[in-house]
Each structure stands twice: as C-alpha cells, then as structure tokens.
Amino acid sequence: MSKKRFWENDHELIPQIRVSNESDRWKRVRYDDVNEDIEVLYSNVMQYVMENYINLTYRTIVDTLLDIKCCARCIFRFLGVRDYKCYATSEEVLLKILNRIRLNEENITTSSTLQEEHPSTNILLSKTQEKPICTTCFDLLYQADTIECLWPIIENFNSHNFQVKTFNLSVSLPSGTIINNHSIKVYIRQTCRERNLSVDLSNTIDLKDPFKHLLGWSIEKKLGLKYYYQSPFNISIEYYHKNSQQNHLILTHIPSAEFQLKKVRIKGKAIWTGDSRQNIIAALEKVPDSDFISIAKCPPLEDKERWENYPPILEHSAIYVGGRYIKLSREISQSPWIINGERLAETSIAECIGEILREKFKCDDYNFVAAGREDVNVRMLGNGRPFYFEIMNPRNPFFFQQELDNTQKEINKTHKNLVQISHLTMITEQDLVIIKEGEETKRKTYSALVWISKIVTSEIIDKINQYQDKEFIIEQQTPIRVLQRRTQMVRPKIIYSMKAKALENHFLTLQLQTEAGTYIKEFIHGDLGRTKPNLGDLLDCYADIMALDVLEVDLKWPPN
Amino acid sequence: MNSESIINPKYDLSQYEKISEKYEKDPLAYLEQYYTKYFLIDSNENTSEDFYIYQAPNKLCVIGLAPTHPLLQQSQKVKSIKFDEKISQSINKKKQNPLSVKSEICVITTEEGRNYSIKAGIVGWVINFNMRLDKDDDLLQKKPFTNGYLAIIKPKQDVPSKALNHCIDEEKYKEIRKLNI
Ligand SMILES: [Zn+2]
Numbered sequence: 001m002s003k004k005r006f007w008e009n010d011h012e013l014i015p016q017i018r019v020s021n022e023s024d025r026w027k028r029v030r031y032d033d034v035n036e037d038i039e040v041l042y043s044n045v046m047q048y049v050m051e052n053y054i055n056l057t058y059r060t061i062v063d064t065l066l067d068i069k070c071c072a073r074c075i076f077r078f079l080g081v082r083d084y085k086c087y088a089t090s091e092e093v094l095l096k097i098l099n100r101i102r103l104n105e106e107n108i109t110t111s112s113t114l115q116e117e118h119p120s121t122n123i124l125l126s127k128t129q130e131k132p133i134c135t136t137c138f139d140l141l142y143q144a145d146t147i148e149c150l151w152p153i154i155e156n157f158n159s160h161n162f163q164v165k166t167f168n169l170s171v172s173l174p175s176g177t178i179i180n181n182h183s184i185k186v187y188i189r190q191t192c193r194e195r196n197l198s199v200d201l202s203n204t205i206d207l208k209d210p211f212k213h214l215l216g217w218s219i220e221k222k223l224g225l226k227y228y229y230q231s232p233f234n235i236s237i238e239y240y241h242k243n244s245q246q247n248h249l250i251l252t253h254i255p256s257a258e259f260q261l262k263k264v265r266i267k268g269k270a271i272w273t274g275d276s277r278q279n280i281i282a283a284l285e286k287v288p289d290s291d292f293i294s295i296a297k298c299p300p301l302e303d304k305e306r307w308e309n310y311p312p313i314l315e316h317s318a319i320y321v322g323g324r325y326i327k328l329s330r331e332i333s334q335s336p337w338i339i340n341g342e343r344l345a346e347t348s349i350a351e352c353i354g355e356i357l358r359e360k361f362k363c364d365d366y367n368f369v370a371a372g373r374e375d376v377n378v379r380m381l382g383n384g385r386p387f388y389f390e391i392m393n394p395r396n397p398f399f400f401q402q403e404l405d406n407t408q409k410e411i412n413k414t415h416k417n418l419v420q421i422s423h424l425t426m427i428t429e430q431d432l433v434i435i436k437e438g439e440e441t442k443r444k445t446y447s448a449l450v451w452i453s454k455i456v457t458s459e460i461i462d463k464i465n466q467y468q469d470k471e472f473i474i475e476q477q478t479p480i481r482v483l484q485r486r487t488q489m490v491r492p493k494i495i496y497s498m499k500a501k502a503l504e505n506h507f508l509t510l511q512l513q514t515e516a517g518t519y520i521k522e523f524i525h526g527d528l529g530r531t532k533p534n535l536g537d538l539l540d541c542y543a544d545i546m547a548l549d550v551l552e553v554d555l556k557w558p559p560n
Numbered sequence: 561m562n563s564e565s566i567i568n569p570k571y572d573l574s575q576y577e578k579i580s581e582k583y584e585k586d587p588l589a590y591l592e593q594y595y596t597k598y599f600l601i602d603s604n605e606n607t608s609e610d611f612y613i614y615q616a617p618n619k620l621c622v623i624g625l626a627p628t629h630p631l632l633q634q635s636q637k638v639k640s641i642k643f644d645e646k647i648s649q650s651i652n653k654k655k656q657n658p659l660s661v662k663s664e665i666c667v668i669t670t671e672e673g674r675n676y677s678i679k680a681g682i683v684g685w686v687i688n689f690n691m692r693l694d695k696d697d698d699l700l701q702k703k704p705f706t707n708g709y710l711a712i713i714k715p716k717q718d719v720p721s722k723a724l725n726h727c728i729d730e731e732k733y734k735e736i737r738k739l740n741i
Contacts (some may be wrong), residue, residue, distance in 0.1 A: 197651055325629035354573060381566045386715065388627060449571040451580060453587040479689075481594070484618040487652060488688050506580055525590060529692060529699075529707030544583065546576050549569045 001191045012354055024147040026127045029082040032147075034088045041089060042097050045081055045114050049101065052080035052203040057192055061199070062102045064191050065255040066118040068299045071134035071142040072098055073210060078188070080203035084213040088145065095121050136180050137207055138307045140243045142172065146216035153235055153396050154222055160314060161362075163396045166231035167223075174307060176244020177207055178280050180300040184417050185493055186300040192221045206445055228538070232319075232397070235411045237312040239553055243305050250281045259283040273389060319391045320432065321357065321404070322558040323424040324384030325349055325370075330377045330547075332418055337376065346375050354389060360407050362395035371438040372516065379549040382445065386557035425558050438555035439516065443496060445552035446520050450535065451501075453542040456502045460539055464500040464510070471496045477530035479522045493518040510535070511551070521545050588705055598682050598724050599626055599733035608633070608737070611681055612705065613727055619718055623681050624709040625700070626741055628737045630676070632704055638697055639670040643689045643711075651686060653673055658683050658716045661726065665689075668700075684715040 035041060049058050058079060065075045073087050079086070079101075086096075100118050100141060133139050149427045158230040185201050192199040212495040216227040219235070251259035292298065310348035325538045327334070332352070350368035358366060370387040374380050391397075399407075408424040454460065476491050478525075512520060519531065524545040526534035536543040582589045591597070595614035602609040610626035627633055644667045650656045659665070659680040666678040666689070680686070689711050693700055700708040717723035728736070 069676070115679070208662070379569070381569055447569050449576070451583055451590075453583070478617055480620055480622065483617060483687060483712065484620055484714065504573055506584065507571075507576070509571065525594075526706070528709050529690075542587040542590065544593065546579070547571055550570075551567070 003515060008024050021148075024151065025143065026333055027147045028090075029145045029147070029150065030219050031085075031088055031217050031221060034064050034085060036093055038090060038093055038096060041086060041093065042100060044083060045079070045086055046098055046101070048081045048083070049079050053199075055197065057199045058199045059102045060192055060195060060197060061188055061437070062098050062533070063118065064188055065184070066098065066102075066120045066124075068135065068184075068187075069120050069124060069132040069302070070136055071139065072124065073141045073144075074134055074136045074207075077136075077141075077205040077207065078184070078201065080205060082205060084210045087141075087210045087214060088217065091125060091142075093280060095124060099435055100382050133303050133306050135303060135498060136176060136184055137211075137306070138244070138303065140208060140239060140307045141211050142175075143216070143307075144211050146220045149215065150218050152309060153314075155218060155238065156312050157223055157235075160395055162233065162314065162316065163313065163398060164231075164233040166228040167219065167227045167233045167235050168231040169212055169219070169227065169228050170234060170236040171208065171215065171234075172238040173208055173211070174239050174241035174244060175275075175277065175280065176241045176247050178277065178284070179247040179250070179296070180244065181207065181454065182284045182292070183296055183298050183300045185293050186296075189289055190293065190298070231315070232317040234317070236314060238310045240308050240310070241303075241307055243303055248275055249295050251283050252282065253288075254287055254291050254296050257283040258289050288401065291496050315393050316395070318425045319361070319394055319397050320388050320429060321361075321399075321424060322386070322388035322427040322431065322435075323408070323421050324386050325353065325380065326382075326384045326420040326422075326556065327374065327378075327380035327418070328420065329418045330379060333376045334370060334373045344462065347418070347492050349387075349419055350408050352419045353387075353411055353421060356407065356414065360399070360403075361391045361397065363391045364393040366391050369432070369435060371435045371442065371553055371557070372444070372529065374550050375548075377548070381447075381549050382551035383553070384420075385550065385553050386438060386555050387434060388427060388432060396466060401425065402506055423558050425560070431559050434555070434557060434559060438553070438557070442516050443513055443552075443554045444516060444518070445554070446510075446512045446514070447549045447551050448512065448520060448545050449543045449547040450500075450508050450522060450524055451533075451538060451546055452508065453506070453541065455505055456508045457542055459501050461502050461508065463539060464498055464508075467495065467498040469497065474518075474534070475532050476519055476522060476524060477527070479519050479527050479530065491517065495523070507546075565633045565729065575687060586661050591653065593706070595622065596720070597730045598727035600727050601733070601736060609676065610733070610737070611678075613681055613724065614709075615720060615724065619715055619720070619723070620687070621682055621713045621715055621724075622683070623678075623711050624715060625704045626733070627704075627739065629704075631668065631670075636674065636701055637667060637670045640669045640699065641693045642667045642669070647686050651688070656685055658685055659713075680708055680711075680713060681727075682713055682715050684713045684723070684739060687714050688712040 016225055019425050026280070062075060062079055072091055073099055076087055076094070100120065102118065103116070123132060134142050185204065188201060189199055206552060219225065220227050251257040252261065259279070261272045263270050264273055265271070327349055331345065333348045335344040335350045336348045337343070354366045367390040368383055368387065369390070372385065404424045404426070408421055412420050451500055452460070471494055473492050473494055478488050480487050494515040495512060495518070496515070501509045503509060514520070522531040522534070524535045524543050526536050526543070534543070591614065595616055598613040598615065598633045600613060602612045608630065610628045612624050614622040618620070622732045631638070632637070644664060647665055649657070660683055661679065661681060663680045664677050665680050665686055668676040668678065690709050693708065693710070702708065715723035
C-alpha cells in the first residue's frame with residue numbers, strides 16, 4: 001500500500017532557485033576559536049611544510065599555484081597543512097602567510113628582483129566578479145564557510161524543523177575536481193623538473209577533508225548542533241560543476257589509463273558505466289605525466305562557472321518504539337487489508353497506532369511489525385500482542401518516557417473501542433530480533449466459543465478436560481483457506497492444554513494453549529478432515545467455531 | 561470492556577441463536593460459513609454422476625460426490641480410488657497447463673468392476689488430492705461432503721461467475737434432482 005507521506009510536500013517549502021544575493025558569496029561564518037595571529041599561524045603552517053618538503057620546492061609550489069590563481073586554501077592543501085583550523089582564517093591572512101612563505105627564505109639568498117607580494121594577491125582578495133575562480137575547487141573550498149554554501153542546508157533544516165542535537169555530513173564533490181587536482185599536480189611536477197627540483201606531492205590534502213571540516217563547523221555555528229560522525233542525523237549534499245562534468249572522458253584517449261566505459265541498457269535506456277570516482281582515481285594513477293600532458297590541459301583552463309549543488313537530503317535514521325496491543329474489535333485488521341485496491345476492513349491496528357505516532361514523531365512513514373497476527377474476526381485480549389514500529393526519518397526523534405506515556409493515553413482514548421496499547425517505550429535495533437523469534441517459538445493461549453452437534457454434557461466437558469494437563473499432537477495439513485499461497489504440507493503441532501466450560505445447549509467455551517503456528521479454527525472444525533485429530537473427532541460429532549480470541553502471547557516484551 | 565473480560569472473555573449467545581438453529585437442523589450447515597456451494601450435473605440424461613464444488617473465499621474449489629452420485633445412491637463397495645499419476649506429479653510444479661472441465665483426474669473402481677470417471681469439473685490446476693481416501697476405503701461413502709472430498713482445484717479464472725458459470729447453485733440442483741433435503 002502506498003501510504004500518503006505526511007511530509008511529502010516538504011520540498012515545496014524550499015525555494016527551488018537559489019536566491020542570488022551577491023553578498024552571501026563573500027559573507028563567511030566566523031568561528032569562535034580561530035586564531036588570526038599571523039605569527040602563531042605562520043609557525044604552525046611552517047611545521048607542516050617543513051615536515052612535508054625537505055628542500056625549497058615548497059616555494060616553487062606556492063609561486064606556481066599563485067601564478068595560476070589557485071585559492072589560498074587549495075595552496076594550503078598542496079603544502080600538506082593538516083590543521084584545518086588554519087584554513088578557517090580570513091583570505092587576507094592566508095595570503096599574507098603564503099607571501100611570507102615564498103619570500104622569507106628568498107631573503108637569505110638576497111634576490112632583490114623579487115616583489116614583496118605575488119602579483120596575483122590583489123585579484124585573489126577581490127570580492128567582485130573579477131576574482132578568478134579556483135580551478136582546483138571551483139571555489140567550493142574557498143566558499144565552504146560562506147552563507148551561499150550553507151544556505152540550502154539551513155533552509156532545508158529549518159523548514160523540516162528537525163529536533164536534533166548532532167549531525168553527520170556526507171558530501172559528494174564535482175568529479176571535475178579530481179581531474180583538475182591531478183592536472184595541477186602534474187603541472188607542479190613539470191615546473192619543478194624544469195628547475196631541477198625533485199618534488200613529492202603525496203602529502204597533498206584531499207579537497208574533501210578541509211571542505212567537510214569548514215562546512216561542518218559552519219553548520220555547527222549556524223544551527224547550534226554538534227558535528228558528530230556517528231550522529232543518526234545525516235546531512236547529505238552533492239555538488240556539481242557543469243563545465244567539467246565530462247572532463248574525465250579524456251582518460252579514454254590515454255591508452256595507459258586503461259579507462260573503459262561500458263554501455264549498459266537499463267529499462268531500454270543506454271547508460272555509460274565505469275566512470276565512478278574510484279575508477280577515475282585508479283586510472284589517473286596509471287598514467288605517466290608525459291601521457292597526461294599530451295592530452296589534458298595542464299594547468300587546467302580558467303573557468304567562469306563556479307560550483308552548484310543539488311538540493312541537500314536531510315534524514316534521521318530510523319528509530320523504534322515498542323509495546324503490546326489489545327484488539328477489541330472483530331472488524332479491524334492488524335495491518336491495512338487491501339486487495340486489488342479495495343479496502344476490506346475500515347481501519348487497522350497499524351493505522352490506529354501508527355497515525356498518532358506519525359504526528360508525534362513527525363516522520364515520513366512507519367512500518368508496523370508484530371509477534372504473529374490474528375485474523376480480522378479474532379480479538380487479541382489478555383496481556384496483548386508484542387509489536388514495534390519502525391519510525392522512518394523522524395523530525396522529532398527524542399521522547400521522554402513521560403511523553404510516550406501521554407502518547408499511549410492519547411491512542412487509547414482515540415480508539416477506545418478498537419485498540420488499547422500498553423508498555424509503549426523506545427527500543428533499540430538489537431531488540432527487534434526478539435519479536436521475530438517470538439513469532440515462531442512462543443506459546444499462545446486462546447479462548448474459543450464452540451458449537452458442537454451434540455448437546456453439551458458434563459461427560460463431554462470431562463472428555464475435553466482430561467487434556468487440561470496432558471499435551472497431545474495434532475497433524476495439520478495446510479488449511480484450505482491459506483492453501484492458495486502456502487505449500488501443501490503436514491505440520492505436527494502440540495496442544496499443550498485444553499479445557500472447556502459448558503454454556504447452553506450446543507455451546508461451550510474452549511481454552512487452548514498451543515504451539516506457535518497452530519491453526520485453531522481448523523483444529524475445531526477439522527478443515528474437511530485435514531487436521532487430525534480435530535475437536536469433532538475427539539467428541540465424535542461435528543464442531544464449528546463461532547468466535548475466537550487470543551488471550552496470551554508468551555513473550556517478554558518490551559525487553560525492559 | 562472491563563479488565564476481567566479481557567482476561568476471561570464472555571460471549572453473548574443471543575448473537576448466535578439463529579445460526580445454532582440452522583446448525584441443529586443440518587449439522588453440515590457449518591460448511592456454508594466457509595464455502596459457496598455449486599453443483600455440476602451429469603450431462604448424460606441417463607446417469608446422475610453429479611458433483612459438488614465448494615468454493616472458498618480464496619477461490620480454491622473442493623470437488624466431491626454430490627448426494628445423487630450413483631456411488632452414494634446405490635450400495636456399491638469401492639475397491640480402489642486411483643488418482644491420475646501425471647497430475648499427482650505435477651502438483652506444486654510451476655508452469656503447468658490448466659486442466660479442462662472434462663480432464664479425468666481420478667477413477668473409482670467398485671468391487672463389481674464398475675469404473676466411475678471423475679473429471680476436474682473446472683478449468684484449473686489440482687493442488688491437492690485427498691490421499692486419506694487411499695487409507696480409509698469407507699471415507700468416500702461415509703463422509704462424502706466433508707472428509708471424503710476428492711480434490712482441491714485452483715481455478716484458472718479468478719472471477720467465480722466465469723470459473724463456475726457451467727455449474728448451478730444448490731437450490732437449482734435440488735430442483736433438477738427433485739430433492740428436498
Ligand atoms: Zn580552491
């Protein structure tokens with residue numbers, strides 16, 4: 001059944017088109033604990049630089065990258081700076097540090113021809129359309145902590161009104177950044193080779209790492225949440241860059257890359273596969289620089305387009321709530337009973353409870369699971385049947401027991417004549433298996449109203465009651481009423497206890513305790529002799545069942 | 561409902577008066593709770609090899625001897641009941657061609673050497689033969705309308721009016737065979 005998703009119109013709350021607000025592009029979120037002290041930062045950064053580069057190649061790297069107007073943060077990546085707090089410093093400070101790195105050592109050799117500042121410095125600091133777009137990150141890292149980058153996440157979060165304390169972040173960066181990063185590495189190596197410098201770029205920081213940290217900190221700051229990698233609440237966002245989307249296809253022209261795309265047909269549509277990130281990275285590793293230079297643009301061409309993003313997906317992992325239910329009606333089913341689009345029972349246990357839980361947890365959807373089931377015309381009484389709900393993507397995942405108690409009261413009041421629940425409580429994913437096992441292994445106690453073709457006498461009652469403390473085995477062929485979907489077979493089942501009470505004339509009540517999976521109705525009317533022995537056989541008459549109730553499902557639930 | 565009746569349910573027998581009355585008149589009336597009864601009349605005017613077909617709500621059909629079948633009318637002793645082997649082996653196997661109304665599913669031989677051919681009666685697949693008939697020779701004639709059924713058939717057609725349009729209901733059957741049970 002396709003349930004109406006309560007929140008399915010949520011996306012309408014999020015404006016589809018990014019509001020173009022020029023100032024958002026430059027406006028950065030300020031973190032509290034960022035050190036802007038240039039001396040401290042400089043020595044901090046130099047520690048990494050000295051660790052990663054034994055000779056003066058790092059100066060060449062800084063110069064080369066400034067020449068091609070790489071953003072300061074990306075240059076930090078190529079220098080191997082692993083302290084991401086350094087990246088959070090303002091662009092002005094970062095460029096001052098970079099200029100100092102390239103000049104300080106130079107001073108020793110007293111080369112007076114060098115300028116104080118690299119000529120790209122000014123244009124890199126510009127906050128207009130003049131600023132060149134970084135060819136390695138398409139300005140994603142440059143903008144990681146800007147309002148423009150955060151805006152879709154904040155809007156989405158607020159419109160869904162998630163009540164969470166932590167978040168985890170999954171980002172997917174444009175595939176073009178892989179090729180361009182590689183191209184820049186090749187370019188650096190080439191430049192160094194021309195100057196007879198050896199260089200090892202293996203300590204370059206992957207674009208994703210500082211990006212996720214900066215974006216994560218900004219979200220922490222703006223939404224007041226904690227960035228926690230095991231958080232059940234996940235923010236997932238995919239970025240793309242139109243102009244470079246197909247750049248990896250150059251690999252198909254480089255034989256040493258062994259990069260092959262496969263055309264597969266999915267539902268009649270031709271789709272190319274084999275261009276996953278891993279495949280692209282693996283292929284690039286095989287390519288000698290000389291092969292790469294002959295085909296690819298090295299350094300990458302300047303681009304006029306920046307990054308873009310698909311709408312972010314904010315999702316809380318499923319949570320579970322369990323309890324026991326009593327079904328008082330012979331008119332409602334356990335789960336929605338719909339055959340060929342036609343509703344055969346007005347409502348169901350699942351809906352009576354689930355729709356109220358949906359409101360409380362503000363979830364996309366729910367799944368109802370119970371330890372076994374009863375037919376529509378069977379009541380579930382006694383201690384109730386264990387159940388749980390899987391709550392999908394709750395906006396409001398935290399509940400105190402007090403609130404659950406109130407929810408239970410509300411459900412019981414709303415559906416007074418249909419359903420009553422008890423022990424409603426939060427449960428863990430590990431508890432779920434108990435219900436599934438219980439379905440197959442637990443004893444059930446039933447009460448049945450039975451008609452027999454003889455007048456009920458005390459002899460008849462005695463005959464039944466001799467089994468009160470004496471178990472016996474019946475053999476049940478698959479009942480005809482389920483034979484259309486279950487294989488024909490014979491199942492032996494234990495009746496642990498059977499006792500009767502005489503009512504009037506042809507009527508008696510029968511209380512049975514049986515093994516899980518026993519078909520009670522068939523035991524009573526015999527199912528055309530397919531259950532042997534049946535009640536009729538034992539009493540040598542015809543028997544039929546008028547009403548059936550489940551009294552007990554012998555399972556400790558919820559676990560606590 | 562109070563808490564006592566949740567542990568120890570009470571049943572209001574007045575609700576079941578009518579049904580009890582009906583059951584007392586005919587102990588087999590309970591079958592109507594579970595099946596819709598149809599009958600298949602012998603097309604040969606000179607014989608009355610009639611069958612019942614009970615259809616369950618899940619569309620499965622139980623086929624057996626109608627009261628007017630010679631095996632129930634005359635005292636003939638059944639010697640053997642042979643279910644068609646090919647059909648037996650095809651039960652539960654996928655992609656079988658459905659049987660036709662006239663497909664023979666079983667032959668009953670009497671001590672006198674008379675053979676009665678049992679047909680599928682509906683277009684569909686046999687999903688169960690009543691193997692208890694093999695073990696208990698008397699069952700067919702002693703309890704023909706319950707434990708002595710012959711086979712369970714899954715009709716090809718889901719819609720009863722299409723699957724069973726060549727059959728008649730109980731009233732019509734009694735009228736034709738001039739029964740007033
Ligand atoms: Zn960059």
